[in-house]
Amino acid sequence: MKRRDALRNLALITGGLVLVPSCDFSKEDILSAYKNLDITPSLKQLLAEITDTIIPSGNLKGAADLEVHDFILVMVNDCIDDDGQKAFMKGLQGFEAFSKKTAGNAFSKLSSSEKEKLILDGLASEAEDQKDTKTFLGMSKRFTVQGFMMSEYIQTEVKPYSLIPGDYQGEVLIADLKTGKING
Incomplete structure (x- = not known):
């Protein structure tokens, strides 16, 4: 009886392996963690580069090192209304086109100073066709700072x-207080 089950399972596995090469994996997968957003790995990487431009690493870890882009996607997915989510996605999807149009190259190929200038130009843009880009960059900047500080x-x-x-200290001279701690 067990031999029949083993042979049946082996036949099913073999048939599955035969069908795998016929599956089309060329389309980029959409990450399923964000139900309301159609985020692909390349868009997530672009958002990581944008957050790293907003708060770069130096003496402290940068926003990309702390994976603040995941925080941004969770906040937009869970806390922003439908119109805001649509504007965010349009801005994120159109950001490469905005980069090529404004800076003349893809965002990942720009130098750090060019990236900073591009983001500042996008935030200051008053053009009607750049409205979604400005909304996207505004949300990204706000959530980057919030996620970094938290x-x-x-x-x-x-x-x-x-x-x-804090901990109780009965009598303390003001000169002896340490300023390293913050309350609240």
Whole structure:
């Protein structure tokens, strides 16, 4: 009885392996974690480059190192209304075209100063055809700063968080207080 089950399972697996080469994997997959957004891996990578331009790494980790782009996608997916999500997606999908039109090259091929100038130009744009790009960049900038400041790295290593009112100290001279802790 068990031999029949084993042979049947082997036949099913073999048939499945025969059909795999006929499947079309050429289309870029849409990430399923974001139900309301049609995010592909290339768009996610572009958003990571944009966040790294907004907060680059230096003495501290940058936004891309802390994966702030995932925070942005979650916030847009869960907290923004449908019109805002559509504007965000149109801006993200049209950002490469905006980059080629404004800077003359793809965003990933620009130098860091050119990337900064491009983002500032997009935020300051008053053109009607750039409305979605401006909305996208505004949301990206706001959520990048928010996600960066709320990250575990900032809250534990850079600015250690302490609960209010903090630990009790009866008599302390003001000169002895350390300013490394922030409350709230």
